[in-house]
Amino acid sequence: MSEIDNLQKADGKEENKLPIKNDDTTENTSSDNNAQSTEETPEIVKKEASSPTAEAEKEKPSNEKDEETKTSKDEDVINEIEESNAEDAEDEGNKERHTIAVKEYDKMSLESLAIELEKLVKNEKIQAIKSHVNDINNEFKTKFQALLDEKKTEFLNDGGNEIDFYYSSPIQKRFKTAYKAYRNKLNEHYKSIEKNLKQNLADKLEIIEELKGLLNVEENINTTYKHFKELQERWRNTGPIPRDKYNNAWNSYHHHAERFYDFLHLNRDLRDLDFKHNLDKKLKIIERAEELAQDDNVMRSFRELQELHKMWKEELGPVAREHREEIWDRFKAATKIINDKRQDYYKEIDKVYEKNLENKLEIIAKIEAIGAQEGKSHSSWQKKIKEVEALRNDFFNAGKVPIKVNESTWAKFKDSVRAFNKKKNAFYKGLKKEQYENLQKKLELIKIAEDNKDSEDTEVTTALMKKIQSDWKKIGHVPRKDSDRIWKQFKAACNYYFDKLHAKRNAASQEQVDAFNKKQELLNTLKALSLTGDKDKDLATIKTQINAWKNIGRVPNDKRYIEGKFNKTLDNLFSNLKMEKNEIEMIKYENKLDHLNSGDNNTRNLDNERSFIKKKIDEVKSQINQLENNLQFFTNVDDDNPLVKEVHNNIKAHKQTLKLLKTKLSKVKAMY
Template sequence: MSEEKNDNLQFADGGAISGAGDTFENGYMPDNKVVENSEVPEDLEDITKIHETEGQLPFAPVEVLSGGKKTAVDAIEESNAEEGENDSADKHDLPEVNYESLSMEALTDELEKLTTAEKVMSVKEHVEEIRKEFYSKYHEFIDEKKEEYSHENDGDTTGFDYNFPLKNRFDQIYNQYRDRKNSHFKKLQNDLKSNLDNRLAIIDELKNLVDSEESMKDALKHVNELRERWRNAGPIPRDKYNHVWNNFHFHMERFYDHLHLDRETRDMDFKHNLEQKQKIIARAEELLQEEDIVKAFRELQSLHKMWKEEIGPVSREHREEIWNRFSELTKQLHDKREAFNSQIKEREQENLRKKQEITAMINEIAAETVSSHNGWQNQIRKIETLRNEFFNAGKVPLEVNEDTWAAFKAAVRNFNSSKNSFYKEIKKEQQDNLTKKQELVAKAQSLKDSEDFAATTPVMKQIQEDWKKVGHVPRKYSDELWKEFKAACNHYFDKLHAHRNEANKEELDAFEKKKDYLDSLKDFELTGNHKTDLDAIKKHIENWKAIGRVPQNKRHIEGKFNKVLDALFDKLSLSKKEAEMVKFSNRLEQLADSDDSRRLENEQIFIMRKIDEVQGEILQLENNIQFISNAKADNPFVKEVRKSIDRHKEELNTWKEKLKQVRNINQGNE
């Protein structure tokens, strides 16, 4: 601390003293030192009390004196010793990142960014976590590919080999980092040993200085040089840290005791040290309000290091009080850190619960029976969503991390196994479909140039129907196969249409004539004489039929003519049955001219159903009459039922006449 270094006490000869203190600041009684009885502890218990008061022991760790129980101060001392060994100047906090949520590409980019831009020790934990996550995802990915290969090769994985360039890139980056880290550790070990030797040499030099014959001025100058060399000596192995430091402090105290410094100078130094330690306490109080617990605790470690290494002792009257205050603040901050860690553990337990639920949901989905491509695609989307939720759920307790990941991988593997089995069957089915469609293409191509249209057209239509019934084929063949099939069919039907256009020239002429005739009917008007008008309408029907058939794709004109007839019949005073039969006869003749026997057959089936329905209704009405047989003939209900029976019988006769006409036409066609 530069400002504190400038506050060091100055002697007239230029020698600086920082940390000069009372003879028994750390409980040591130097040999050949005469002291006042009031300054001497009465027994070893008092010496131990002084040690505990300042939190410093020369050769025994604190936990030994405190019954084996580690305190907040102990934790900080150990951490400082560890960071001293690892060169704390090379360490700094990096923001927490949920590496589980990153893809392998993102993890590789993150590794490259950390290892090229940061110091080796500052990223060590992050790098290892990235490596663990990358390899977890990589092994899962390779397992999926291997399982797919196994399904495609009937369970044989002998020749499985999957090249994944991203892994090569990741390994290259990591290996470069590992080489840098190994070089760093090798150098660090050499530096630690060299620094330890250097510090031990400084202690020996300081020890010998006590018995030297140097003048006070030279001795003080020599001590300040040793102190400066000590500050710059660098880190040492952490298991030597406390012992070496306490040894140095002990011999530094012996040196100042040996100088017989006057009490006024000592009190000035005590006062200066008290002020510096009060500043540390004030800062520790501020740290209690710091929201970033990790940052606060790290700074507390630095405060302890300053208290121990950079500031000397205070007078006995303040010693216990000031140390107890600092220890209490340390405990409070330590308790906050423990509470914070408890919250982290609670979050990790909650994350564990979420991940276990996600794994259970994946197992449930894997156990579902799915028998369609769309169904599996929906399941795949569900699994992908759950995978992302798993990776975004956050960390779980370290002791169950491997088991949690293994259970998740097993669940995903089970799902993939079921999915791959389905698609293996689909692939086999698609191969069968491919063979069927190839046969249909070959058949269509063999018939496309046929001129026996009467025999070939039904076959080509059946080929098209068969094509529709065949399922999917492998995508890489689908488009080309369809183009070949479509080209063959189009080639044939283009020839057929050309032939029909030539052969049906008369039908096209008939269509034009019927268009003209339909236009002429717009001016036709009824005279009002029933017989005359009916004969005129029938004449129009005969003229229309005499014109002849029209092409199949022009048959809509028949519908227009029927609408005109319906309008004319509505204006005639014909009975309902008579009008119905005239219109039906005209429609029936159009069906007969359509060359589609199925249409006549369908009409006959429809009429037969209507006959059955009307007969059933008549039977029901007659049964109803029987239930009220004792009613009078003029009963309104009875009269209404009998009227309904008569109407249905009249309707039945109409349907029977229609059926007779249809059958006559069918017999004529035979």
């Protein structure tokens, strides 16, 4: 069997391997480099040859060139496809992105967007998800900014200062983690690509050098031809090269391949066989392109058309001169039909985007109109807030708008919502100020109730309690978050007093009545007591009276006010003695503790007293710390400065009070 027969069989097998794609995935419209048809007559030119199309231009008469000027739009279509294929040559994995469904990211929640990003990064090839990640990232940023604005408004409504606002979301952290993983994987992918691209370029330049050497080889033409076919196969199987080297490398390869065909004219059978093989395959490509021109799935047709152009250019060589213009015009005509349909498709999408824009502008106008209305009550503003919230949701669900107005539309929307929130905040700040003032008034009533709930002077205290209950009803609303809490606190203090009052009235015994009468007599005696002027004797006399008072026992609960009168009488007596204030205070306090320790509730009384003393100790310590901190602000000031002296005196007084309180606390603990 001859070499020619073997070549014919090999070519016949290749006829059945024409890869025609048919998928339903999204479109790749990227473009970078310009590549041309391979149909033209081979000519020997310089190493960096111009494109075959340009070579064909030289051979055409002037009238044909004029005709091509009229069809420049057709050539623009071809250029767009060729540029897109040149870009994909640098990273063939990009084509795989078309197999990943594009979801309605604008209708997803923040959590759903984060989950979708995680799935893409984990399950898909990183080079295939770029457009998906960009869309998801844009949607997430838009929606999170809206959430941030909302949280900020709530913060300001609650009385916060704008400079102190901070908001962090677990969903945001989750999204950032996934996006960082995507960026890291993408960087690793590009590093790997760069390494492979350089090696592939070196391999292709080596093929070109071998191709150039075929012209000087002295061997059987069939053997040389077979070597040429092997170089073609190696060229096709070598991976992508850097994008900026793509055209030069391909043009150089094409130039030397055509030189080989010129050289091959010595054996026209081999060249004609190759021309026939290329013509058959290009006719199949044309037939498929004409089928795609009738397909209603426009984007799928255009994607497959890109692949057909790539095969036409990179996998097939020239055909006989008499067929070149005819098949190229036919292929170009089918290409134009498909591209025209694609342009119409985009026009329809543009119409949808324009309609979405109209809807969004109407929504913005409605928000602005609501913001312009006056609201004078809480209920009216609540109604407005619900209306604006519904319009915000409508805005987010209205779909995409033309990209050229996307940012300006979003800015107008934010401005309209911000203007509404500003008026709303102004109203609620005024309302909040009033409610805060009401809160302070009610807290003052609570303090009065709690301070007097244990009072034994029932005649005075009962009237006071009734009055503050009446005042409470006259005070207006307080902030909702405080309403229930302060009402329960006020009610508990009032109930405590009146329950105790009723219990005391019902539980008073004759013994307690007698004790009250005895204490009343002793109090009268004490008031008439004359002191000698001798400190020690007078102190002993007062202590004797105090012990006598203790020994009398308890009085009815509604008569316990006599204890206050007794203490006031003691104050008058002690004032005539030259004693330390703290010493006098402790004598009186011991009497108070004895009173607290008597009766059925002595343990609870002592617990309450201990808690009270501890609280006062903490307060005094805090005041001392504050005063000492204040001293640090007096730099380069003498100690005799009046302000500094005042602070030092205050610290000294508070420390004396602290010492007294600690002594009292030790006395309370000793009672257990």
